[in-house]
Amino acid sequence: MSHYYFLPHQRIDDMLALLQADGYRCVAPRHHDSEINYDTINKAKDLPWGYHDKQQPGHYELSKSDHQHAFGFTLPTASVKPMLFKAKENVWKVQRNSEGKLAFEPIVEFEAIAVFGVRPCDLRGIEIQDRVFMENSYNDIRYIKRREHQFLIAMNCTKAHSNCFCVALGDSPHADKGFDLAMTELEGDGFVVEIGSDKGRHLLDRLNLEAATGGQAQRAVHKVEQAAIQQTKSLPPIKQIEAKLMANLEHPQWDDVASRCLSCGSCTQACPTCFCHTERDEANVLGTETHHTREWDSCFSIDHSYTHGETYRENPKYRYRQWLTHKFSTWRDQFRTKGCVGCGRCVTWCPVKIDVVDEINTICK
Amino acid sequence: MLYTNDAYTPYEAEIVEFIKEHHDIFTIRLKFTDPALENKYFFRPGQFNMIYLYGIGEVAISIVNDRNHQQGRFEHTIQVVGRITKGMMKLNTGDKVGIRGPFGTSWPMSEAKGKDVIIVTGGLGNAPLVAATEEILRNRDQYGKLCVLHGIRSSDLLIYEDMYTRWNNSPDTKVYMATSNSDPVDNGKWTWGHGYVTNFIPQLDVDFANSIVMTVGPEPMMIGVAKSFIQAGVKPENVYVSLERSMKCAIGHCGHCQLGSQFICKDGAVYPYPACEKLLEVKGL
Numbered sequence A: 001m002s003h004y005y006f007l008p009h010q011r012i013d014d015m016l017a018l019l020q021a022d023g024y025r026c027v028a029p030r031h032h033d034s035e036i037n038y039d040t041i042n043k044a045k046d047l048p049w050g051y052h053d054k055q056q057p058g059h060y061e062l063s064k065s066d067h068q069h070a071f072g073f074t075l076p077t078a079s080v081k082p083m084l085f086k087a088k089e090n091v092w093k094v095q096r097n098s099e100g101k102l103a104f105e106p107i108v109e110f111e112a113i114a115v116f117g118v119r120p121c122d123l124r125g126i127e128i129q130d131r132v133f134m135e136n137s138y139n140d141i142r143y144i145k146r147r148e149h150q151f152l153i154a155m156n157c158t159k160a161h162s163n164c165f166c167v168a169l170g171d172s173p174h175a176d177k178g179f180d181l182a183m184t185e186l187e188g189d190g191f192v193v194e195i196g197s198d199k200g201r202h203l204l205d206r207l208n209l210e211a212a213t214g215g216q217a218q219r220a221v222h223k224v225e226q227a228a229i230q231q232t233k234s235l236p237p238i239k240q241i242e243a244k245l246m247a248n249l250e251h252p253q254w255d256d257v258a259s260r261c262l263s264c265g266s267c268t269q270a271c272p273t274c275f276c277h278t279e280r281d282e283a284n285v286l287g288t289e290t291h292h293t294r295e296w297d298s299c300f301s302i303d304h305s306y307t308h309g310e311t312y313r314e315n316p317k318y319r320y321r322q323w324l325t326h327k328f329s330t331w332r333d334q335f336r337t338k339g340c341v342g343c344g345r346c347v348t349w350c351p352v353k354i355d356v357v358d359e360i361n362t363i364c365k
Numbered sequence B: 001m002l003y004t005n006d007a008y009t010p011y012e013a014e015i016v017e018f019i020k021e022h023h024d025i026f027t028i029r030l031k032f033t034d035p036a037l038e039n040k041y042f043f044r045p046g047q048f049n050m051i052y053l054y055g056i057g058e059v060a061i062s063i064v065n066d067r068n069h070q071q072g073r074f075e076h077t078i079q080v081v082g083r084i085t086k087g088m089m090k091l092n093t094g095d096k097v098g099i100r101g102p103f104g105t106s107w108p109m110s111e112a113k114g115k116d117v118i119i120v121t122g123g124l125g126n127a128p129l130v131a132a133t134e135e136i137l138r139n140r141d142q143y144g145k146l147c148v149l150h151g152i153r154s155s156d157l158l159i160y161e162d163m164y165t166r167w168n169n170s171p172d173t174k175v176y177m178a179t180s181n182s183d184p185v186d187n188g189k190w191t192w193g194h195g196y197v198t199n200f201i202p203q204l205d206v207d208f209a210n211s212i213v214m215t216v217g218p219e220p221m222m223i224g225v226a227k228s229f230i231q232a233g234v235k236p237e238n239v240y241v242s243l244e245r246s247m248k249c250a251i252g253h254c255g256h257c258q259l260g261s262q263f264i265c266k267d268g269a270v271y272p273y274p275a276c277e278k279l280l281e282v283k284g285l
Helices: A011-021 A122-134 A139-149 A198-207 A214-230 A238-247 A252-260 A266-270 A316-335 A357-365 B035-040 B081-089 B123-138 B159-170 B199-202 B219-232 B273-281
Strands: A004-008 A025-032 A037-040 A051-056 A059-064 A088-096 A102-105 A113-118 A150-156 A180-186 A191-193 A277-283 A289-296 B009-024 B025-032 B048-053 B057-062 B073-079 B096-103 B117-122 B146-150 B173-179 B211-218 B239-241 B270-272
Touching: A004 A011, A004 A214, A011 A025, A011 A113, A011 A191, A025 A214, A059 A139, A088 A198, A102 B009, A113 A122, A122 A150, A122 A316, A139 A150, A139 B219, A150 A198, A180 A198, A180 A214, A191 A198, A191 A214, A198 A289, A214 B146, A238 A316, A238 A357, A252 A357, A252 B173, A277 B057, A316 B173, B025 B035, B048 B073, B048 B081, B057 B073, B057 B081, B057 B096, B073 B081, B073 B123, B117 B123, B117 B219, B123 B146, B123 B159, B123 B211, B146 B159, B146 B199, B146 B211, B159 B173, B173 B199, B199 B219, B211 B219, B219 B239, B219 B273, B270 B273
Parallel strands: A025 A113, A113 A150, A150 A180, B117 B146, B117 B211, B146 B173, B211 B239
Antiparallel strands: A004 A191, A025 A037, A051 A059, A088 A102, A088 A289, A180 A191, A277 A289, B009 B025, B009 B096, B025 B073, B048 B057, B048 B096, B239 B270
């Protein structure tokens, strides 16, 4: 028995085969065109070997080297969110017969998915969304089923990109909870594996891995520390941010950022915690059946606050303020947690390079 | 709420009566087609349902009690504003809709016991307070004096006229109504007042220090009503308002009804005024 095991790169396929035999579809970061994104994988060769990413405000770039690592990049472009809370899905349907009688039926689709390689920030994003969709007064049965059928293999960070700021939020590039297994990659070698659940232990037991050596375990710890040190952004303590933002709703910086913000909603689409959605009907032409869809929405869309003939957040200033104060202040009141995990996607994918950390620091100065 | 399985899916309900109130305002009386739901359904005054129109979508509407107080029946008074309500205007007796609910907080019916109650509404804001008024009248000895103040733009916009007459003839109850339009189109038939509802305050024979105010109307009106009654001596915590924001889900998931830290669908829509006073003062929140 051991706390830390070692999975050599050559044995990734054995792990994937076991997961597949258990009925999971294996999903991992994959290289496609100019990005690394989650997709189905069958073998270790499908992983993005040798790839590195460079992320800056409004900038994302990939390069390839002959380094022997599968997780040399930082973050996939999208988080795990779309696997649980889908960008668009039918949530129920209703059939109408010739007498006008309506038969409603929930649509609950899910499958068993094992995610090989979830960054610690994205794990925390899942935890935050759990509070919206499965630890709330009313829950979403689709989300719950998907979570129940999910196997999560965390991948601790060994590198940070320049928009990363989990450390500034008081978190760390080391996965702390919410995983079945957590791994740290040692280049040219394999992964130090940590167990986070009985489900994870059951899988490792069948792989017959060797215990990690003291040297391997220490190298892993050191690598993750390096990822923390690489982060350069700083923020005031989160409690201070939460109080100051809501006390500065008329700060001139809101006008300043609004003059740059395009109100495009890229930040909300890339965010692992944003949960806003809209619902609409898609009826067939015969008038006999309608599918009721749930689709991601954004507080940056002008329709978002439209109520009974009035748009409450009529300009980008109000919309940016809603987004920022929600993420970094009112989320705590609503869900007893912060609404941001510091992944930096909103900074990378902002077409006009707005850096949320800079905006907070200016307003909370 | 009725649901144990999926909080997103509505249940079928049937329109047992369609009442046209005005050229763009109508009331539907409803019952669930499943008798088990009909027996189980229970709401408190001030709560709302999501009403689904086939092929179009859902809309949040406050619940009016059934005119006969029949178990499992309830009413909704609806004004045509968008495409869903426009479609609902074309419904008839016997037609089916979907219902999810009830949702949200309710009026302070127990806190109001032993106090004078002042109900102040504007426009269609009277619908969310019908059930509260009826509950007081059905338990008349438990409450003090009841004043119902209602403001409309012009006399032709008055709905529930018979109900107001009945209320005005109830024990210890007085109805005050005013049209704000300076050139009323009433041909002299309008026997109520003119001006704003707050003009009635000096006439009210109530103990303001021991009164509860419940108000629904446009936000600027509710703020004005709250401030005026607090100035008259009502304790701020005894003033209740009901807020309105867009709602897609009604279960705190869709994010549309946020006002600061509040989800109006679950933390409201009924609030003690001090709980939302600051939030209502910030433009664009």
